[in-house]
C-alpha cells in the first residue's frame with residue numbers, strides 16, 4: 001500500500017460516524033455494545049447495516065438470534081459508551097444498569113435511547129475482521145419525551161475506532 005498506517009488511520013478517523021449501542025440477543029443471552037459503524041443502506045426495503053467484529057459476543061448473538069437493535073443516544077451522555085465496550089452484565093431488565101425492554105422481535109431496546117431502530121437480519125456480508133449485518137427495519141421510534149433529539153457522534157468523545165488493525169498494515 002502506498003500509504004503509511006498512521007496517515008491512513010488519521011484519514012479514516014475523519015469519516016463522521018454516529019455513536020450508539022447495538023442490542024442483541026440469542027435465547028437468554030442479551031448484550032449491548034458500543035458501535036460507530038452504522039448506516040442506512042437501502043430505502044426499499046428499508047435496510048440499516050452495522051459492522052461487528054467477528055470476535056465480539058454481539059457478533060455471535062446476532063448470527064444466532066437474527067435480530068439487533070440500534071439505540072441512538074443523548075449527545076450529553078457519552079460516558080455510557082465506555083461501559084459498553086466489553087460484554088454487558090444483565091440484571092433483571094437492565095444491561096450494565098441501563099433499563100431495557102423487549103422489542104417486537106425480542107431484542108433488547110434501551111428505554112433511555114432517544115431514538116431506536118429494531119431490525120431482523122436481511123443479509124450478512126463477511127468483511128474480513130468484521131461481519132456486516134444488514135438488517136431490515138421492523139420497528140423504530142423516539143423516546144416519548146423527546147421530539148427531535150441531538151444524538152451522540154464519534155466527535156463528542158476522544159475515543160477512536162477503526163483505521164488499520166493494531167500492528168500496522
Ligand SMILES: Cc1cc2nc3c(=O)[nH]c(=O)nc-3n(C[C@H](O)[C@H](O)[C@H](O)COP(=O)(O)O)c2cc1C
Nearest residue numbers: 034035036037052053056057058085086087159161
Ligand atoms: C467508540 C467506539 C466505537 C466502536 N465501534 C464499534 C463498531 O462499530 N463495531 C464493532 O464491532 N466494535 C466497535 N467497538 C468495539 C466494541 O464496543 C467492543 O469490541 C466490544 O467489546 C464488543 O462487545 P461485545 O464483545 O460485548 O459484543 C467500538 C468501541 C468504541 C470505544
